[in-house]
Amino acid sequence: MTKIKVAVIGCGAIAQRRHIPEYASNPNVELVAFADPVPGRAQEVAEQYGDIRAYTSYEELFAKEKVDAVSVCTPNYLHAPVAIAAANRGFHVLVEKPMATTVEESEQMIEAAKKNGVYLMVGHNQRLMPPHVKAKEIMDSGRLGKVLTFRTAFGHPGPESWSVDGRDSWFFNKEEAMMGAMGDLGVHKSDFIRYLLQDEVAEVAGFIGTIHKEGTEVDDNATCILRMKSGAVGTLVASWTQYQSGDNSTVLWCENGVMKIGTIEGNEVIVELNNETVETYKVGAMATNEKQVPSGVIDEFITSIISKTPPTISGEEGLKSLKVILAAFESQETGRIIKL
Structure with a gap:
């Protein structure tokens, strides 16, 4: 070939x-x-x-x-x-x-x-991480029933520890990056939650700002409230100031139990059902900046x-995930809840 x-x-x-x-x-x-x-x-x-x-x-x-x-x-x-x-x-x-x-x-x-x-x-790439592949399989089985509420978060210490240019990285330059933690991490989570729930975001409220990274105009933290078309409500967090124990976790509270993804090292997916049974899945870690896995x-x-x-x-999927982030910025600017 x-x-x-x-x-x-x-x-x-x-x-x-x-x-x-x-x-x-x-x-x-x-x-x-x-x-x-x-x-x-x-x-x-x-x-x-x-x-x-x-x-x-x-x-x-x-x-x-x-x-x-x-x-x-x-x-x-x-x-x-x-x-x-x-x-x-x-x-x-x-x-x-x-x-x-x-x-x-x-x-x-x-x-x-x-x-x-x-x-x-x-x-x-969040869709393809082993814990997320397993979580999707469990969600699609329907065992947990309808998702009622959720939280999804992605945080690390920021690009200065990751970019080849350190603190001089384009990530901190508004003209080149346009957006900070939200473009770097938040859009991963808007994509993942859409994919995992097989649902679209209907409304967004965004609280976005630069809390700790001095000398940059791009956001280093965001907390957003999302209402999905199904009615499920949850939070999406993106942070560049998690200097210890960064986060890449998602928790779904559903009709029949709760699913925790990436909350405990070693047990990447945990399902706690309303009938008191607990299932743990060791499926391999998420890729991080420090530990590269394919x-x-x-x-x-x-x-x-x-x-x-x-x-x-696809590009169409990428655009839907980007629209959530852009709506969160619009919410921050206008002080309004933005309908998608």
Whole structure:
């Protein structure tokens, strides 16, 4: 079988720790080229992976290389222009989250992919984490009945410990990032809760601000209240100030019991039923910034290209998850509950 030729645009932390190593370990992939505007960065990363060409601009890479697919691992404000340019070249696109910074940009990306007959997938890896896969299976079985209330949260100490540029990272630059903890972590959870509940968010109230990270205009904390179309009500939390014991957990209180996901290390999924029975599932840990386990995103993307099956984590799905976050910002700005 011919290998899928892949280029990676943006060689920062997410590319170095997830995308590139996962492509390199996929037997159906040939890594062809990397691009990054920081002088020498693409070259430095390319040298670790053998015969790979390095560029300082994605435009030059697209003009010179014939590839089948690209990963867009750039700062948020470039997701749309790079993804659209790639689609217009006939390349399949995997874009990091948030897929874009506005609804309009997202719609243009979806349109470009459709027009050019290529796939657009968004890197919402939370759906593919082993505890979340198990939780989805349990939810879909119907044993817990209707979800009544929930909480879902994602927090860590912030990008300075994660980004290759530390405190100088684009994550803290409003023009490049547009949004902080909400774009980094909150959108993961809006995507996951939609997916897990098979339900859409109907209303959002957002309390979003910069509580502790000095010298930045982007948000470092958000607490949101969500009402789903089904009537279930819950909270979504995103934080860059969980300096000890970061969080990536979800709890669902349902008619027939409660499901706890990622609350206790070692027992990744716990189901406590109303009849007093307790089930625990050891299914493997969630990936964290410190402990990289395969995200599953790259393999899913490549499988969809090979099998000619549209990705389940599509541009349309990415847009629905982004709309929740944008509504939370609108709520913070206006002091109103925003209907979706």
